[in-house]
Amino acid sequence: MPYGSTIMIDLTEYGWxxxxxxxxxxxxxxxxxxxxxxxxxxxxxxxxxxxGxxxxxxxxxxxxRAQGPAGFPAVGDWAAVRPVERGSCLIExxxxxxxxxxxxxxxxxxEAQVVASNVDSVFLVSGLDGDFNLRRIERYLTIAWSSxxxxxxxxxKADLRPDLADVVAETALVAPGAPIVTVRALAEGGLDGLVPYLIAGRTVAFLGSSGVGKSTMINRLLGEDRFATASMSDAAAGRGRHTTTARELVRLPGGALLIDxxxxxELGLWADDEGLDRTFDEIDGLAARCRFPDCGHEHEPGCAVREAVEAGTLDRRRWESFLKLRRELRFLELKKDEKTRRQREKAVGREFHARLKEVKKHKLRYR
Ligand SMILES: Nc1nc2c(ncn2[C@@H]2O[C@H](COP(=O)(O)OP(=O)(O)OP(=O)(O)O)[C@@H](O)[C@H]2O)c(=O)[nH]1
Ligand SMILES: [Mg+2]
Ligand SMILES: [Zn+2]
Known part of the structure; x- marks a missing residue:
């Protein structure tokens, strides 16, 4: 690769x-x-x-020096590299x-795993076929709000749903504060709703289960079949799981940067309480009226959240989903704390042994 003074690419086109x-x-x-x-x-x-x-x-x-897997390069990262030879370099x-x-x-x-880094928007993609799942959207949103x-x-796949308005209304109830866009990746003009988010120099990551049409959408936006997509026959037969295997960033002719x-x-939670509270914004709002300021919304008396469930103004599934994700977050926090403690103990142990060695050496020397 020509590392000389010839500049072929203006990195501002990639967001520099x-x-x-x-x-x-x-x-x-x-x-x-x-x-x-x-x-x-x-x-x-x-x-x-x-x-290049x-x-x-x-x-x-x-x-x-890297601190666990999350410290390693992820798609979208900016890296300082050392050119080593034709066609390769070292990330320092x-x-x-x-x-x-x-x-x-x-x-x-x-351990955390970074799926995509330095992104402005995340498209949480669902397919409106048999796989549609509101609880999964809540899980993605909790991470996204934390990101x-x-x-x-x-x-x-809006073409597959005659009751589109109902689905959108249902989705809106689990995604307070997040815009919802319906698209038809295979139809002429079917991706127009995404245009406001495709801005030159800004990065959008496409996330979602296998088969929802992420690569199909990116290909259509690029105007070329850059990425492999599941064939119709595979999709119909329920095969073709995980067609895409790499995380990859491409630049649209208009300058927006897309990550497939x-x-x-499996989307194990790696998020914070704020992400959870934003996802369950109405529960967070109700919590202000609970008798106890630290109410867990489970068994406490005077809980406004449970009262809302019983009165039918808060969907029970929503409440259960909140409790489940919160439990998962608490467990994660616990494990993280345990790990930090273990690491600290190890460091203290190492230090102690090093001192002991010093002392012994000292004694030997001055005996
Ligand atoms: N009916 C319909 N089918 C679609 C639409 N968009 C994509 N598909 C089909 O869905 C299947 C899966 O599409 P992909 O683009 O490969 O899905 P993906 O999200 O990239 O999947 P992975 O790479 O496995 O994560 C393909 O057969 C597409 O043709 C749509 O809007 N409507
Ligand atoms: Mg794909
Ligand atoms: Zn409560």
């Missing part, structure tokens, strides 16, 4: 700005160059630099993330 340039300054002094991660699959990255796209991997120093550091959509990594480990990006609920992601089978 004065604030990033300032954060990058120390790295510039080390002879590194700025780049954005445009593709991420397992431990392989591709970054775009002023000289190149394969990238993290340096030994980066790996040594990441610039601070402005926002990031995070989930709990699958399995027992209490620092603006969520937009995108309901695709593989469908997520």
């Amino acid at each position: 700005n004065a604030a990033l340039a300032e954060a990058f300054e120390p790295s510039a002094n080390e002879g590194l160059i700025p780049s954005r991660v445009v593709k991420q699959s397992r431990d392989r990255s591709t970054v775009v630099t002023a000289a 796209e190149v394969a990238a991997e993290v340096s030994g120093r980066f790996r040594h 550091a990441l610039l601070p993330r402005r926002s990031c959509f995070t989930r709990k990594a699958a399995g027992e480990a209490v 620092g990006a603006e969520p937009v609920i995108v309901l695709n 992601t593989p469908g997520m089978r």
Whole structure:
């Protein structure tokens, strides 16, 4: 790759700005160059630099210093890289993330996994077919409100639902404060509702289960079949799960930056209380009228939330969903605290042994 002085790509087209340039300054002094991660699959990255796209991997120093999986490069990250040879470079550091959509990594480990970083909007995509699920939307929203990006609920495959107005009304009840857009990815003009969010230099991540039409939408917006999509026959037969396997950022001709992601089978919560409260805004509002300021809305007397459920003004499923997600968050907090404590104990232990060794050495020397 030509790393010389020829500049082929203006990184402002990828969202580079004065604030990033300032954060990058120390790295510039080390002879590194700025780049954005445009593709991420397992431990392989591709970054775009002023000289074009190149394969990238993290340096030994980066790996040594990284704090868990969330510290590793994710699509959308800005990275300081060192060109090494034709067609590859080493990622030495990441610039601070402005926002990031995070989930709990699958399995027992209490680790965050960054799905997409530095995003302005997240399109939470559902398909209006058999797979439509309001509870899943609440789960995505809780993370999205915690991410620092603006969520937009995108309901695709609107062609399959004659009762569209009802579905939108139902969705609005579980997504207070989030815009809802219905689209038909396969129809002429069917994506017009997304246009207000596709702004030059701004980044939009497409998130949602497998088969909801994320890649189909991005292809239509690009005007080319850049990404593989599940074929109609696969979709009809219920096959074609997880067609997309990498997280990838592309630039639309109009300048908006879109991130395609593989469908997520499991979306473990990695969020904060504020994200939960925004998702369940009406419950948060009712809570102000509970007798106890720290009411858990479960068994306490004088609970305005439970009273609303009993009076039928708050949907019982909504209340149950809130309690379930909150339980999941509490469990996560507990595990995180445990982990921090263990790490601290380990550090204290290490320190103690180091001192002990010093003392012994000292005694030997002066005996
Ligand atoms: N009826 C209908 N089908 C659609 C629409 N949008 C997409 N599809 C179909 O849905 C199937 C899945 O689309 P994909 O774009 O591959 O889905 P995806 O969200 O990218 O899935 P993963 O990559 O597995 O996460 C394909 O067969 C599409 O043709 C739509 O608006 N209406
Ligand atoms: Mg896809
Ligand atoms: Zn209460």
